[in-house]
Amino acid sequence: MPVLRFTALAVGAPTVVALERLDSKIKPTFILVDNSLGAADRIITLRDSLLPDRSNLVAIPVLTPVDKFTATWVITGCASIQDELKDIEILGDLQCFANVVDPNCIITIGYDFKED
């Protein structure tokens, strides 16, 4: 199962955790946020950045961000979330961002690709 560790970036330039695979959806399996050295509480969001296909009504589809999960990690806190992610499916790229850039807020995300 792939895992990526990174520091918190903001919404304007989110971290791309995993690029889309055409033959699969992405399932985030856990998120661990270490905000013990952070400057303030941090609001972390998981985003599904999807590019729809051309359909019978839409000839030129546009990149569409869909936020799938948001939670707050308090200052000095370090906690992981797993169960709450089990029903989240990412159709496009899996991205992650915080409410502000914080090099002291460390995020680790695990994910997998749905096989069925």
Added chain:
Amino acid sequence: MLELRGEPLAEVRPPVPKYLQEKYIVRFTDGWPATMGHVSGKTFEIDKTNQVPYVRRYILPTGAVTGDYRDVDLSNGTGAFQESLYPESNSSLFEISLGWKKGNYVIHVYIPADRHLHSLEYTGMYPLVTSATLRYLGARRPDDSPYNDHRMFFYAVKDLEPLILRHFVLPGVAWEKAIMGIMVNKCHLKLLTNPTAEELRKAKVIQYHEELRW
């Protein structure tokens, strides 16, 4: 020409291959039109096969609000919806199997483009994605032909009319990703000019799509 194979009730030993194999015999009925005279009413032995897997995905909005859908055209060409999975040679038969990953969507089959394949006999009982009820009539769910166990089979020859798979995202989700697994079993055909009774008995009969409508 289009088969939806149900889940088997019993296992057969030794197992029967899922796809056409070398030395198998296929017979095209007389129902195939003169435009496809290279196969109509003829019997062939398969002398070579080659399996080509492929995957396509379609991320679509729910059609419940907008009535939107995506037509996937398996025929050849450069059109926006064409997948170009058909043979180009008179001596090729493509056995194409399709399977879908789980999701909140249905698939309707049309061949040619404006003619649905699964309608009933009473007036108005035909598939219609813009209808809240008729969008379920004749609709195939991903579970009917799973990604890892294809059960929908389609037989394509050169110059066959386009087969359309209309993907429609059901209410309940804003977006869905329909993932379609494809296996093209390329079969090279060798004409049997005088097939024996035994060969005709063993042959797999391939009907023209009009024979599925009556």
